[in-house]
Amino acid sequence: MKVKKIHHVAIICSDYEKSKNFYVNILGCDIEKETYRSERKSYKLDLIVGGEYQLELFSFPDPPHRPSYPEARGLRHLAFEVEDINQAIEDLEKENIPVEPIRVDELTGKRFTFFSDPDDLPLEIYEK
Known part of the structure; x- marks a missing residue:
């Protein structure tokens, strides 16, 4: 397959x-x-x-609760690509959505960060 x-x-x-x-x-x-x-x-x-x-x-x-942290087994997170991570963070923060500090992918040099949806599902934004 x-x-x-x-x-x-x-x-x-x-x-x-x-x-x-x-x-x-x-x-x-x-x-x-x-x-x-x-x-x-x-x-x-x-x-x-x-x-x-x-x-x-x-x-x-x-629906039953599914643990996400600390690093529970299973699907880790869902990542979305964005053009401008700073603008994306600003948009999220305007909606009172907490965003983690920006990190840099050591393999690609790209910037990314995490936030959560209303059910605490870990979501990532990854700069194109």
């Missing part, structure tokens, strides 16, 4: 409206489709990032 690309990333949130606002209005993802699945009491929101990649945002009644 040889995979061609990442098709989508699925995120289960605890507060659908809060997470929808975060990913759409703060991070700037575009809504492709929003579906309410009554049999599951669940929303599924298909989001487009940069015109190409898809995030799926799900809501389920009482």
